[in-house]
Amino acid sequence: MNLLKDAWIPVQQAGLMEKITLQQLLCNEKQGELCLPRDDMEFACLQLLVAITQVLFPPADKAQLVQRLKQPLTRSEYDDGCEGKLDWFDLDHPETPFMQFRGVNAKELTPMDKLMAGVADGTNKTFVNPQGLIEGLCAGCVSIVLYNTAYNCPSMGGGFKSGMRGSTPITVLIRGDNLSQTVWHNVLTAASLKREMPCYEPSDITLPNYIEGLRKDSKLSASTIGLAKGLFWQPARFELAPIEGEGVCSCCGQNLPLYTGFKKEKFSYTIEGVWPHPLSARTFTIKAGQKEEKFPSFTTSQPSWVHLAKLVVDKDNGKEGYHPAPVITQLKSFGAKRLNLMVGGYRNNQATVLERRHEMYSLASDWQENTSLVDELITLAQEYKKALRKALYLFGEGVKDSFAGAGVNLTDQYEAVFYQSTEQLIQDTLAEISYTQPSSALDSLSSSLKARVTQLFDQAIFPYRQEPKMLKALASSRRLLNKYLKDLEPHGGNHE
Incomplete structure (x- = not known):
């Protein structure tokens, strides 16, 4: 054949x-x-x-x-x-x-x-x-x-x-x-x-x-x-x-x-050295003046959109960064209006395949001139996830010599739920946002993520609300969550 x-x-x-x-x-x-x-x-x-x-x-x-x-x-x-x-x-x-x-x-x-x-x-x-x-x-x-x-x-x-x-x-x-x-x-x-x-x-x-x-x-x-x-x-x-x-x-x-x-x-x-494959992005770090490159892979159960900035954004802060796949760079140079992207790969443990991924993303018009916004959007979503994790961690662990925690680990479980429940929201925002005037879309995304994080926190702590010994843990973790959410609120007009 x-x-x-x-x-x-x-x-x-x-x-x-x-x-x-x-x-x-x-x-x-x-x-x-x-x-x-x-x-x-x-x-x-x-x-x-x-x-x-x-x-x-x-x-x-x-x-x-x-x-x-x-x-x-x-x-x-x-x-x-x-x-x-x-x-x-x-x-x-x-x-x-x-x-x-x-x-x-x-x-x-x-x-x-x-x-x-x-x-x-x-x-x-x-x-x-x-x-x-x-x-x-x-x-x-x-x-x-x-x-x-x-x-x-x-x-x-x-x-x-x-x-x-x-x-x-x-x-x-x-x-x-x-x-x-x-x-x-x-x-x-x-x-x-x-x-x-x-x-x-x-x-x-x-x-x-x-x-x-x-x-x-x-x-x-x-x-x-x-x-x-x-x-x-x-x-x-x-x-x-x-x-x-x-x-x-x-x-x-x-x-x-x-x-x-x-x-x-x-x-x-x-x-x-690293051969620059046309269909792969490359991440890099600079150590002792030497640039060390590698290809990104799925190393955790986090969804593919978490990696999206590494795949389409060209970023270099002098210490580390990433280059998009050459086919993406070429499309950007051609001034393509919209990007329909397929992302695939495996997650493995040595020779064993744990999971396979094959997902599709769409980036709205003008993405090629504003790829840094993809990085900003993904970072924003990740910050809301961190707020949920930190509040649940405090609730589970407590503070030594101050109050006892619930003694349960809820962080990993609810991180997975957060990713599952926000997947479509992230995809829709990437596909519909105005990359030249993104403020209203980012504000809407922030509001939706805040509501989802609050809902998940309430869901996680619900079984413990009637236990008197949990009152301090409940109050302290909610106060911490509210502080993080307040810090993440948009401060108006900074994205235009």
């Missing part, structure tokens, strides 16, 4: 699911919405489509990118982009199979479920995966899984390397009006590549490492890793076992030849 020639992209249109080719998608011969049983698989499929399009059909400038958003590729343009690269995307190539290495040394085959995040090891797998999800995979689905494992998942444990962006990075993608537009919205022009990757040259002919090979224990500088190598970096030595027969793919549900196992082998190397 070859990703440039064969039908492997699972789409649904008018309620019917089919697989289409990359040529049909980019030449606008067929369209549809991605259709797979898991949102992270759809997200990975979209990332793979973007990576292939970026490497094969990079637009020279904004004018050419806008043209490709409006007009599909011709068949001759498609063939020209694929020339010389068909072997890169052949899943069963005898020497350089897609995202694999030949000659992997393994005594036994590993079941396919080890390739899909959270199926074999996830603590919540019972609730999110249909039974028998990954007993056997067709060529199209296993290509998506290989790419997802290489770029989005934690490593398989000791001796296995994480992907180019480290373990479980957050990925951002810009959503278009249809699938092909979404792909093109996330492709960088040559000018954007040169700005984000100073070592990039339009004549870049670096090869993916599964094509070029990689010596064990080798050391590479991120600055020497070209576009194709960076977008198709395989961090682990995997090799699919030969197909043994046909059956129903446990992912897409079609009756096709299936892969049921693979070989894996530990392999060490070192990459020095």
Whole structure:
């Protein structure tokens, strides 16, 4: 199966699911919405489509990118982009199979479920995966899984390397009006590549490492890793076992030849520095005059909007800050009015996936000139959450030699409730706020958050209101809450 020639992209249109080719998608011969049983698989499929399009059909400038958003590729343009690269995307190539290495040394085959995040090891797998999800995979689905494992998942444990962006990075993608537009919205022009990757040259002919090979224990500088190598970096030595027969793919549900196992082998190397992936923001700190960068990830159960400022805001206070993903920077430079953003990733504990995220956000017109407002809005919401936590902490712990607390920890429980109950409020504010005249929207948000925090505090302390020994704790914690809420009240007209 070859990703440039064969039908492997699972789409649904008018309620019917089919697989289409990359040529049909980019030449606008067929369209549809991605259709797979898991949102992270759809997200990975979209990332793979973007990576292939970026490497094969990079637009020279904004004018050419806008043209490709409006007009599909011709068949001759498609063939020209694929020339010389068909072997890169052949899943069963005898020497350089897609995202694999030949000659992997393994005594036994590993079941396919080890390739899909959270199926074999996830603590919540019972609730999110249909039974028998990954007993056997067709060529199209296993290509998506290989790419997802290489770029989005934690490593398989000791001796296995994480992907180019480290373990479980957050990925951002810009959503278009249809699938092909979404792909093109996330492709960088040559000018954007040169700005984000100073070592990039339009004549870049670096090869993916599964094509070029990689010596064990080798050391590479991120600055020497070209576009194709960076977008198709395989961090682990995997090799699919030969197909043994046909059956129903446990992912897409079609009756096709299936892969049921693979070989894996530990392999060490070192990459020095950070490669600026087009779909990832980067946070940084400056220590002893040196800039240390990393990719943000979901490390707690906090919702995705908590991280949103890191994903779209360019901030540098001299000690730390963050840079948005290059695709976001490009869209800002184009003066796009509205941003429809997809955010995805996993939360993990070492090799175990604890949770998966796939959410959508919309930023209203003029966001690109006022991204600092996103930071301000999120900080405001977080301050209200802190007010609730501090008041409940005082209620639970009390003050030594003054009054006893309730002896219960309510802070974590009600922080989770706060996030759940304010998610839609935050999303609506981001989508509807006037980024040039935000005062009234921020005042309204502040009022809504104050009401919600007061309600949650009352809900938390309600069972203790009739206990005389709790009166001091109740009064003191409420007084503290009111003080924090008073301090957070808008002071008028400072946002214009």
